[in-house]
Structures are given as structure tokens and as C-alpha cells.
Amino acid sequence: MRDLQGSRTGTVNETITEATVVVKRLQTPEGKLAQIELSVGVVAFLLLLLVAFGSLRRRNNSPMLKVVLWAAFTLSGYLITYTLGLMHESPFRNPLFPLWATFLMIFLGSSNSFSAYSLEDNEQWKQYAWQHIVTFIGFVTLWAFYLTILPLTLAVFVLYFVLLMLKTTERALSLVSLHAGGRHRITKWVVDHVSAEDCSPVPDDNPMEGCKYVVKASRTVLLKVLSEGAAPSPNSSKDDGEVITVGKVWACKGPLLNSKKGKHTGDKLEEHPGDKPGNKLEEGDRLKDICLSYALYLLLRLKFSRYLLPEKAHRKAWVFIRDGILRQKSGYERAFRVAEVELTFLHDYFYTNYPIIFQARLWPLKVVELLCLIIGTMLTVVFLMPKTTKPQDAVVQLVTSHGLSVDVLMTALVLMVFICVEVVQLYLMAISEWAKVRWLSNYVEKKSWHGNKLMEKLIGLICRVHLKPWERKLRQYSFLESYNYVPSRFLHNFFTTYFIDVVRSGQKQGTPVDLSDEVKKAVFDSLVKGDEKLVKLKNGQASLTANGVSNKLSWACELKTQTEVIMVWHIATSILEHKPPLKEDSNFRVATQLSKYLAYLVAFEPRLLPDHPFDAENEFNQTIHEARKVLEGYKTDEARIKRLKKIAETSGDTVMKRGARLGNQLLEEDLQRIWEILAEFWAELTLYVAPSDDAKAHAQRLAMGGEFVTHLWALVSHAGIEREPPSQPQTLTPSQSSTI
Structure with a gap:
């Protein structure tokens, strides 16, 4: 026993001794230099991660990706x-310290595609400014000291200093622009310009040619707008000539925007995944839609200010959307694609540097940045690299056993990373939607470009590159499968609540499904079906009336909250889901996927629903508690459904009992017909929850893969479509559970 205790004591002592040796080594000049080099390398790697994967976060809702990018x-x-x-x-000198410090400062604002992780980061722009000032003072002090001992390197640092100022200014302007008064003046001018439209009828043959939505304003107009109190009159003829509108884009006679599948340019745009054979848009229409998306994005920004469009402007917008897009063949595909690109602009507005680069016409400076980097790299090799191989007094360097300078290797690695980052960023900027709309608006404006084969070829090549804008998934939640879920206490406890999102009991997300054309078509058909005017959305009752079952089922739409309506119909749909139609049915897929999607919004994103988030969460928690009591001991889906059918006959008006009663009513109808009813109901209800005053909640979701309801929110916002006030809640008694 003593030998065993002695052995353990010896092992502990050896571990302590080894740790002490490591700590002492870290305190040596070589150890501190190794820490500095490691930190520089890690920062360069983090920048590479932000640039390489920053733009992926709106295309992917992976929790791991979010954690990595946040870190x-x-x-x-x-x-x-x-x-x-x-x-x-540090008590020693190293001739590469100023260079590394310069790169660190440049890294502080180098990611154009990732200027902010969340909306809160934009609100804290002053914190970024003060952080930058403090670090900049330390950087200048270090730089001044080394210039006195390395005067020949002045040219190197001047070039990198220019690059540093350009990079940090871009990020600072990007953050400040979201709060500066100039943004509000531009927004106000856009409102005035759109509001100044006359009441003349929209052309039936081409509605979009009458659209005055702003795509681009000349530099002169922007300067006038940004000047205090100098906003030009929207009705002035001079101003009209200096503004590119959607109508001008549609009226452009240039071959590029009038070409049919590359007839004039020899190019054909990439086929969109939603296109069906025979339904492909002309190339010119695709290019026009990019400009339309940008114009709609400018209007969507009104949701984040106190400016509103007049009702007549919304009426015209509805005509443009309905007759210009939705009424066309496969119009739902085109409408969704326009909304996708529009929300891409909105995402970039909050989370990237692209708006300030393109709207402030700073993109030519990217060429200056690249030149500074190339020349600075060459001067670094000439002036600094050789000096690291000549040890001097008070200079500490790390050298491998093979005689290679670790300092030189680290500098070369950082330069390679930086060059790769700049090349990737230039490529992403060149193919961005911002670059496309800039090229296209210039093409409309400059008649000399019309018929210019080289220019049209260049614009066609840029616009042909098509990156997936969003995740295009419907996230799913099945109440009957997840109500008994208990989150891991190891990951979700009192201490971890400060670091990760809280997961409540029963909150287990299902596997997302692809957003299908069937779902998009069902929802968009619900929007335009039989309505020639601005619509007041209903929470499913219109579809029930159209199918002749309103008298029997409308009670389930007249509950106290919309959260309760969703959960009651979701439970009923879940009961029927286990008795699918005999043959494959698109209505079955539409109904079940939209049912689980709206249930997901209740469980995970209540801010996107009409009810107050606290009320929605409380309703969800109560339903989870009720389900655990009612279904305790029932392990299989079949057993749970049988149990639900039994409780439907008992008294009480809880969510579970109402859902069970509704399920019983639905089960008495032919399954093929009932899935048609449910598909139309869920499509209408999905559209009903889309209008929202909480624009910030939608903006936050843009950085997390996007939501289908956010695309619908953008669409109905432009048309001024609102939801009809909910009907007065009714109390259902068991005797009312009559058959259809």
C-alpha cells in the first residue's frame, strides 16, 4: 500500500515539476516570442474562417457553423x-513585430462578408470605435519605436498603413451607416420618389414598365439627398433623368435585357433549380429581376424606420406583384426568387460591408488595396526577410533545428493567408448581387453599352454565376413525437444558460425538409386565388368556406390565440398523418410539412407569429405539460392516437382535447378529399402569419439560414397586405363535435 501511495505521490510531483518547467519556458524571451507568433497565426486562421465561411451562414443553419463563426x-x-x-x-526586439502588428490591425476589419455577427453588434459600433482607437495608439507607439532602428522599412509600413486605413474605414463606415442620419434621409427620399407616382392605370401588357421604384440614383442626386435639407423634388424632370427605376430597366432596349436565352450575347444564365422544362425565364427577365429585387430591398428598409408608403403606393405594388409576376406561368417560382435576392440585399445591409462599398462607390479602392498588398509583399521580402537571418544585439528570433527562421515562416504564412483572403473577397465581391445590380443599372443608363459585345459578354459572365442564396429548408417540429423530450442537463443547466441558448422541455427539432415547389405554389396560389384587390388575410377560414366545410370546422379557427389555432390543427393533422392516402399525394406532403413548420415556429420562433412571444411560449409550455399527463405510459404512435381519440369525448377545452376532436371530425371524411382541405388550410394559415411588425426578428433570422415565412413577410409587406382581425373565440362542447 505504501509503495502504491509513494508511486502516486511521485507521479503527482513529476507532473507538477513538468508544469513548472513549461511555465518557466514560457517566461523566457523565446517562450514569449513563441506565444506572439502563435497568436498571430491563430488570428490569421480566424480571419480565413470568417471570409471562407462567413457568407455560408445565411445558406446553412448548422449549429456547429454558428458556434465556429461566433468564436x-x-x-x-x-x-x-x-x-x-x-x-x-516584450523586453526584447524583433524586426518583424511592426509588420505583424500592422497585419493584426488590418485583420480587425478585413472581412467584407462578415462585419457583424448579430444586430446587437451594429448597435455597439461605438465600442468597436473605442477598441480600435486604443489598439491603434499601441500600434503607432510600437511602429514609431521600430522606425528609429529600421528606417529603411518606412516604405513597407507606409503601404501597409494605407491598406490598414482603407480596411478599418470600410468597417467603421459600415457600422456607422446603420445609425447615421444620411441613411434616414435616403430612405425618406426613396419614399417620396415612390409616393410621387401618379394614379394612371398600370399597362396591362407590361405592368412593370410603369414602376418607379428606385434602382440607382446618380452621385449628384445622392449628394443632394445627403446634404441637410437639400433633398431634390421627386417630381423634377432633372431628378427623373438621374434616377434609374424599375420601369426604365423594363423599358431598356439594349440586347442584353431583351435577349431570349442568350440570343444576342451567346450566353445563357444558369437554370434555376425551381424551373421546369418549358418554364425557363428569358435571360433578360432574370437580369431585370435582380434590379427589381434591389428596388424592393430599398423599400423593405422602410420596415426598420418610421417612414410608411401611402395606400395608393401599396395598391400599385400589389398590381406589380400580382399581374407582373404571380399571374405569369410559374409566377410563384419567379416571385420567390425575387424575394430571395431581395433578402440577400437586406442580409448584407446588416451583416456585411457590401452596402458601404457599393453605395458609397468605394469599390475602386479595392484595387488600391490589392496593389498596396502586392507591392508591400515585395518590399517585405526585400527589406525585412533578410534581416531576420542576422541576429543582432537584443534581438530574439526562433530558429528550427534545420536552421530555418520560424519568424520568416510565420510572416510568409500570414502573407499567404492575407493574399488568399483578399483574392477570395475580391471574387465574392465581383459576383455579389451588389455588383450585378451596379453593372445592370449602368447598362441601362449608358446607351453606348447597348450592342457592345464585349461589355454585354462581361456582364453576362458576372450575372451567370449563381450561388445558393438561402438554405431553402422548411424546419420541422412534430408535437406528438417531441412532447416527451428532455434536454441534456449536461449541456443545458444553470451555468450554460450564460453561454448557449436555453432549450425547453419538449423542444426537439425534427429533420428539416427541402422547400418544395409544391409548398411554394400552394402558398402563392392562396394569395392570388379569386382576389383582384388588396387582400385581408384570413387564418384558414376562406379555404374552409371554399371547400364547403366551414360550418363544421371553422370553430377551430376561432380560438383565443393563433398559437392555439396552430397547435390544435397541428395535433389533428398529426393524427391523420398516420393514415396517409393510398397513392402518393402532393396535398399530403404540403399539409404535413406546413403543419410541422408552423409548429416549429411556435416552439422555436414565436416572435415571427402574430401572438405576443410570451403568450406563445406559455401556451406551448402548457400544452407540453398537458400532453405528458394525458399520454403518460403510451409509448407508440398508434397507442397515443388511440388515447387522443378517447379524450376527444371528454369534457374540457384544452388544446389537446380540441385537437383530438378536430381529428375525429376529419377522420370521418374521405382521406383523399381531407388532405386537399388540409393542404389549402395550411397554405392559407402560413400566409396569414406572415405580416409582422417585428422586422428585427426577421432580420435576425437572415443570418441563420433564413425562414420561409420571412420571404412571405417581404412579399406581403410591399403590397400592404394585412391580416384580418381574428374572430371572437368560441367555446366548444362535446355535443358540438358533429360530423362533416
């Missing part, structure tokens, strides 16, 4: 400050 975005700022502090306080 890279958050840690990089602290790590930069820490590393600069190590350099400044």
Missing part, C-alpha cells in the same frame, strides 16, 4: 489586443 468573430478582437500588448511589453 472566430468574438475571439479575434480580444486576441488582437492581447497580442499587441505582448509585443509592446
